[in-house]
Amino acid sequence: MKQQTFEKNHCATWELLETEFGESTPKSKNEDKPQFDKSRFAPLYRETCHHLAQAKHRSYSPHLVDRLNRLVLVMHNTLYSNNSRFRYQGLRFLIQDFPQALYDNRRYIGISAALFLLPGLFMFIACLTNDSMIYTMMEPVQVRQFEAMYDPANSALGRERQSDTDLAMFGYYIQNNIGISFRTFASGIAFGLGSIFFMVFNGLNIGAVFGHITRIGFEETFYPFVVGHGSFELTAIVFSGAAGLKMGFTLLAPGSYRRLTALRLAANDAIRIIYGSTLMLLIAAFLEAFWSSSSTLPVAVKYGVGALLWVLVLGWCTLAARKVGRRRLGS
């Protein structure tokens, strides 16, 4: 078949498709342009693929091949665009997908928690028993700053501030804490080393602060402050670390996949944890800025709510995850 005949036969179809998929603007603006019937998409797509193959095989002009190639590409993208935009929405994510991700990665969460808690415990005891241990972790200026923050002589908690700075602190916690969480995850691609570093470092740091504050006797201001948001914040950091570790360990031991394929699958799985931990850190930042810092609430209320939040977070993570896991084993 000559190219002209070929073009003449199929030109109408191509033009229809090009108008429909935004490849070209219609030449005339008449209203009676043929309406595109969506149910015909698949047959039309197959037909266009066929035309492209024919055009290539018969070495029709590069221009025509180019045009068809472009058309096929747009239609291909329309057909195969994977619309996961709404997959992680609202409740379904909270009660199904996130616990599922936690259950799938419970091994990594265990390792991550150990990497965080053991150095933390070590440093806590070290700082509790030794006055100068804190200076192995921090500059004297920093130590003086946080000592001043939790000094019971202060009326404001957390940072020295008025109540109108709550919003400023909210912004600070979001930028700082979620940034740390993202970095903990991302650096895990270095065979897990980055995540391990961040988890151990954070553990040592937080352990040191806890130990030092307890040693100098500021606990009645410090613990009510941290107990509320700690439930969300510390758990979320452990989860981020687990997500990073998963990526790194998968690179080391890819199992039955090629290393790159394994990495991609692991990253896609781990990102579910990151969605959840980001949400948790948002809640933590909100609590830390607007609840924990309040100095008017009685200490007992703060401890009570704090304990409740801990039970809620840990209970939800374990119970929901276990339920999801069991359901999957059963099916």
Added chain:
Amino acid sequence: MAVPHQQIDTTWKVETPEGIDLHAEVAGPVPRALAYITDLLIRGVIMLVLAIALGLLGYAGQGILMICAFLLEWFYPVVFEVFRQGQTPGKRQYGIAVVNDDLTPVMPGTSFIRNLLRTADFLPFFYMAGLVSMLTTKQFRRLGDLAAGTLVIHVPPKQDTEQLPKVCPTAPTIPLNSNDQTAIIDFTRRHEQLSTPRQQELANILEPLLKDKDENAVTKLRSLGVWLLGGSGK
């Protein structure tokens, strides 16, 4: 296993389930770095404007500013890549776009992964890890691309609006293979760059075929070229 005819090229081919090969040109470190710098500047300007505007609001403004800084740092690329066909403003400027490695549009999840992993690519300083990764992988992928399964490709320019010679398109009378066609098309496209004597000299090579010389041969060849380029004779 030796792969025959492995080209040293930046073309990335994907075979679709319909048995069609899709092609794309993978973008290298240079346009990507330029696009990144452009985006960095845009982000810088936005931050500056916000800082001035929110500075008037005191502490509360500071909080909002930090939230904005956080969003700009982590989600600026994600939002553009998901809602603007894989193109941040900088990438649009340099004609590149992010796609999945099967050339489908990038998904929110994958875009998020590749942009979170910027942190890892940045190490130890100014994207060294990313650069090394780009230079050692076949499709110039940085670590984020490897983990997310994405590519950065050159977006083919929209239908070219170049000036073609104003001649009446004529269909060839004999079958031309693709090399012949390419040669004639290139000849036609460069009608403004080549001097007239040179064009005539080239056209005269085909004298036995075109049965014409000099100016007429050039015109005939051009009308062939315009036809091959899909000219409509206007």
